[in-house]
Amino acid sequence: MSEPAPTNEATQPAPEASNPVEGQEKGPSKNELKKRAKEAEKAKKAAERAAKEAEQAAARAAAEVDYAQQNYGKLPLNQSQERTGRPRAQISTFNGSKDGEEVLLRARVHTSRAQGNKMVFFSLRQRQHTVQALLVVNPESVSKQMAKWAAGIPLESIILVEGVVKRSPEEIKSATVKDAEVHINKIHLISEVEVRLPFNLEDADKAQDDEREVPTVAFDTRLNNRVLDLRTQTSQSIFTLQSAVTDLFRESLASKGFIEIHSPKLQAAATESGASVFKVDYFKGSAFLAQSPQLAKQMAIGADFERVYEIGPVFRAENSFTHRHLTEFTGLDLEMTIEEHYHEVVDVLDDMLLHIFNGLKSKFSADIEAVRRVYPSTEFTWLAKTLRLHWKDAIALLRENKVEVDDFEDFNTETEKLLGRLVKDKYNTDYYILDKFPTAIRPFYTMPSAEDPRYSNSYDFFMRGEEILSGAQRVHDAKKLEERMVEVGIDPKSMQAYLDGFKIGIAPHGGGGIGAFVNIPIDVLKEVPHIASYLHPKDILMLARASKTVRKILMQRSAIHMWRSAERNIELLPPCPPFRINEAQYAALMFTNECSRCGVSVMRGMDEYLGVRLCNACRKTSLVDCSNVSPEVQRYVPMSACKSTHLMFLHNINNPLFPVIKKGSVYALQEDVERVERGITQFSQCGSRSAYKRWKTVNKYEYNLWMKHVSSLLRYMVHAERCREDEIESRKQARRDEVVSRLQHHGWKLRDTYMISAQRNQAWRALVDVDKPLTDQAWERLYPKLHILLKRNRENWLVIGKDYRHCIRSMAESEFSNFVAGEQVYLLFPSYRELRAFHVFKDLLETDRPVDAMVAKFNKCKQLMNNAIAKWRANFERQLVLKVKSGRRKEKLDAFENGVELIEDTTSISTKLTDSSYQHVSAKNSVLLRADTIFRFKNSHWVAHYPTSFVHMADYLHKQLEDQAEGGSILVEHDELHSMFEYHEVGARVARALLAALGCPDAAYIEMNAPGMAYICGRCHYPLPHTWGMIIEHYVLEYNQWKSHSLQNSQCQGIVYNNVHCLQPSYGAKPLVRLMGSKEFNESKIRLCSPADVVECNHCVRLKLDYVFRGSRKYVALHLRDV
Structure with a gap:
């Protein structure tokens, strides 16, 4: 077939030609291409800008020459390349007297804090000693690069510091060296911390009564990182005190002729009983880890060593969870011969312990205070002559205080502590000796008493109710010793070597063993009997859930004292009731949000009357509506409205045994209802009225006892709620104080923190009044927000201050004006308006x-x-x-x-x-x-x-x-x-x-x-006294009157007006003026005539003079004659 001829369709695309062929990807649009081109252009410009900035930074770095680069950096690995012999300083020797002394020291970076980019604060630590160090940029030895590098040194890194000791102007509270600090000139890194620390040492060393919101390091975390944990100041001080105890122990006994021995720790037989020793495989046989060096000490006495002691490990297979029953500890034991009485040994032991007490107090008080800071306690006290208490006297003292104890049974831990408190109250001592223990509770080698074989020549030493030393006179007769072995169940053949030593003769002897005494500084001497006594019940609850082993220990009956000790740490918390729930359930009910039945977490609070916290599902299965319960049953079961809480208790506080219950919604626990119903049914069927009456009495007693517990519990809930609110407010106040302190450090005044505007005050409270601790990171975020508020508030305060000062000045102006107006002055003084025109006054006022x-x-x-x-x-x-x-x-x-x-x-x-x-x-x-x-x-x-x-x-x-x-x-x-x-x-x-x-x-x-009114006109007939101004006015008046009337009126009327007050001295024989003498002034008073005798001059009236003369007829006649 031939190819088809081309048509116009090839040159003229169809309408669908613009759409992509199915399955072919769509190309980017023009907008997308433009967008990509713009992004590429931006990326190119950003790259060019970054390259330019990098070039500029390199140029700046090249321009800034680090003149201190030889004074800091990381040292090469120490492979003992050289030994310079330069002495290294110890922080423990620093004080203010070393001011100006140059030092070289190796230390750890305990804390560090950069202050800007020119100053770094360090706390350097050597063992338990710390000192504050300061690195400040200066043109000689410290550059900015050096300060930046030093600020980045990780905590706990080891550094080599060279600097100068300076006396501190104020006490340094954060370091053990209070009056001195180190100014650093050189700092080099020896060993750098390469990982993140699992916890902060300061958090691990927090005091037990510290209420600050700081992290608490878990025990597992501390134990899993024991190397880091042992760096704390408390751990260092504890080990120091432990070492001091052994040194003082050796020192005391060495002065008394004792020698130290080292006994084997693998023994062929148990010293006391096989139940409390570790049995180990020993090649093809068996051996035991030494429970104590008792046998070895007695053998040494048999070898005529006379006085021996040993400090060594002790192993006990005791599955307990107290500080007194440890599987391994360091024991301090001694043995000595007796000349006459076993009290010779007691005297030596007493002197040794007193030597240790006094040595610790006098030489290691700083370490004791370091432990006390973490474990708060009262001061340990002892008498000059130690109290020695007979066993019978101790029994009597306990019974006096309503404690029932058997005459020949050993004391448990609680009884021993109670006895310690009673002795403290009665004798004011924490240290005493308890003598003459019952024979039945002492080891087989204890010598019975000659007076009463039921008691023995044994003794225990106590500190704060804790047994810290146990000893006795030993049985040194072989036959009697063998009898005692049989009595306690020990095969004499298993200890034949021990018995053979007594058959060849041994002197009377005695001794004692101090179990775990090296732990006394923290456990007993500082009144911290065990961890549980300072734990919260919730902590023990969490500890019980940590592992099956720990749970098994804590759930035993023997551990009940730990739960109760923890409960006593909570103020007003009533003890766990003796029925319905146990201590662990009580702790879970009070301090968790878990359902008491299924254990799921719930938001609902606990029901104090029923003693449960239930989820919605468990409420349906565990609660019964009391409307379906007979009144007879309701008398013996606790009931609740499910909504009743400690707040409802406040409304019914006068009668807390009856809660506020909403009608028609009363509930009870189904198990309680069933239990009571079973009891009623059982006793009603048996037909015994007396038994039924006893059952009702017992159940009513338990019901009333439970309701009393509920009353106490409700009071605790109210108290706990108030304490929680107070604690929240306390934390808020601490945050407010910290914010104000930091603001003042930045230059703000306290007045600036008082917000004027209500809106601004609301914003301030939202930022400051928060129940959160203020850390450095939180402050960095908070300060910019506060700065805006403070800046505006300061402007308002400035305006208010200006207005206030203007008001004060206005008030002062008014007071000054009134003062000037009312003040008696003798020279002319400017008016207030004239004063304000003066420049100096204007400047003061305006x-x-x-x-x-x-x-x-x-x-x-x-x-x-x-x-x-x-x-x-x-x-x-x-x-x-x-x-x-x-x-x-x-x-x-x-x-x-x-x-x-x-x-x-x-x-x-x-x-x-x-x-x-x-x-x-x-x-x-x-x-x-x-x-x-x-x-x-x-x-x-x-x-x-x-x-x-x-x-x-x-x-x-x-x-x-x-x-x-x-x-x-x-x-x-x-x-x-x-x-x-x-x-x-x-x-x-x-x-x-x-x-x-x-x-x-x-x-x-x-x-x-x-002179006042002492001038008399010499020309007048009437002797009237005048002042100086009045006498002048008198003459002026007479002159004006004569001048105005004598020339005009007197001549035309035929009357001559004589100028008798002419100023010419030659006119008439009378003087112008004379002074009245004091005698004349006092004795010759002017006698005023009565109004009936007064007449006036008619000529003066006719002449219309301004002044008409008036007087008696005598003076008027004289006036007419002369004038």
Whole structure:
């Protein structure tokens, strides 16, 4: 077939040609291609920018020369290449007396903290000793690169530090060296921590009563990382104390002639009984790990060693979980011969223990305090002469305190602790000796007492109710020893070698063994009897669930004291009731959220009345509606409304035995109902009324006992809820205090944290009032948010402070204004408005300053203020002087025209003033103080003197204006004041004439005004006393009256008005003025005539004089004659 001819379809695509063929991928769109191109362009630019930044960083790094690169870094591996011999310092020797001493030390990095990029704080540790170290950037030895490298050293790394010891200005609480620190110059890394630490040493060393929200390291974590755990200060101190105990033990016994022996630890037979020793395979036979070196010690006595002791390991196959029953520990044992009485051994043991106690207290008090910090306790006490208590006396002491004990049975742990507390209360000692134990409870080699074979010559030493040493006189007779072996079930043939030693003769002897005494510093001496006594019940519960072995131990009856000890650690928690539930169930009920039946986690709280916590499923199967239960059964079963809680208990607290129950919703446990129903049915069928009555009594007693427990439990729940709220508030307060402390470190003030705005305060509380600890990481996130709030709040506080200070200044202005208005002054003082115009006053009043700064500025400007006031007064006086000079020039001109003698221009005063007054008197203002410088108020004949009249007028005008101003305190301007006065020419002439008549022409006004009402007009018939101002006004008045009326009216009416008050001294025989003597003033009082005898001059009335003369007829007649 031939090919088909081409058609137009080949050149003209069909409409479907644009769609992809089925199964073929679709190509990218144009937008996609553009997007890819843009991304490629961005990537290219980013790469170019990164390359440029890297180049710049390399250039900066090359520019920054690390001048301290020889002072830090990692040291090469120590392969003992060289030995420089440089002494290494010990932190334990550091103190403030070594200030300035250069040191070289190797230590671990305990903690580190960078302060910016120029300062790093370290806490360096050697064993249990720590010191604060500081690395600060300086141009000589420490660079920024060095500080950055040092800040990155992992904790617990070993470093070599070279620096200088400096005395600390304040106590360093975070280190054992309190008064000194090390300033680092060189720091090198010896051994670096390469893995993440499983826990922080400070968390592992947390005190048991520490309530801070810090992590608690689990026991398993600590034991699995024991090497790290042993680095804690407490562990170091414990090992130090353990070593000290053995040293003091050796030291005491060596001084008494003892020698140390080392007995074999593999023995062919058990020393006491095969049940408590470890049996091991020994080649083709069997051997036992030594339970104690007892046999070896006695053999040494038989070998005439006389006095021996041993410090060695002891093995006991005792499956217990207490600190007194350990499978392996270090024992301290001794044995010695007896001369007469076994108390010789007791004396040696007592002296040895007292030596250890005193040695620990005097030489290792710092280590004891380190242990006490983690395990809080009271001080261990002992008597100068140790208390020795007979077994019978101990029994009597226990029975006195209602403790039932058998005469010949051993004490259990609880009884021993109780006896220790009773001895402490009665004898005030934690250390005592208990003597004469029953023979039946002591080992077979214990010598019975000669007085009563039921008791033995044995003894125990106790510390805080803990047995720490046990010993006795040994049986040294072979036959009696063999008898004792048979009595306790030991085959004498298995210990034949031991018996043979006694058959060849052995001296009477005795001794003792101190079991696990090296643990005393933490377990007994510091009053930490066992771990459980400081654990929470929940901790023991979790421990019981850790493994089957531990669970088996904790679920035994012998471990009940551990649960009860833990329960006593919880304040107000009632003890577990003796029925219904056991201690483990009680702990789970109180301190977990698990269902009491199926164990699932539930959100529902526990039902205090039923003593259970049930999930929804278990409620349906375990609860019974009490409406279906007979009233007889309800009397003996606890009932609850399921919603009743400790909060409902608060509403019914007066009768807690009956809960608040909602009607129609009362429930009881099905098992309780069935138990009571079975009992009722059983006893009703048996027909025994007495048995049924006893059953009802017992069940009612248990019911009442349970309800009393419920009452105590409800009280605890309320207390626990309040404690939880207090604890939350305490943690919030601690966080608030920490936030404020850190803010103050950043420069903020306490006032800045008090938010003004309600909205801002709400935001502040949301950030700060949180029940979470404030870590460094949390602070880094929190501070930027707080900074915004604090910055705005500080601005508001500044505005408020400014307004407050302005208010204070306004109040001060008002008080000052009132003070100035009411103060008695003798010199002119500026008005308040004039004061405010002064620059120095304006600056004080208008510039916003704190009060302290305001006071300081005021004190500094006192002299400037005095100068301003003096300048103002001088200006005022200058204007008055100009008025005086103008008036005197006019007087001179009038005198010249009338041909009268010219006035002498005198300005000085003759009056002697006080020294303090002369500071206000000058050549310029002395003319104002003269007695003949007279002013008058405008349009008035009243005379005025400077400064008295001006001050009085200013006060008067101020009072008038203040009364007119509504609530105002306005002072008249003194520029207005001097315009109210003018120079009084007539008054001045009168004053000069009077002064001349008195013989004191240059006297000051204050001198002439001083006599008061002592001036008598010499021209008047009526001897009326005047002051200096009044006598001048009198003459002026008479002169004006004569001048205005004598020329106009008297001649036309035929009456002559004589000028009897003419100032010419030659006019008449009478003087112008005279001074009244003191005698005349006191004895010759002016006798005023009665109103009926007073007459007036009719001529004065007809002449219409301003002043009409009035008086008795005698004086009126004289007036008519002379005037």
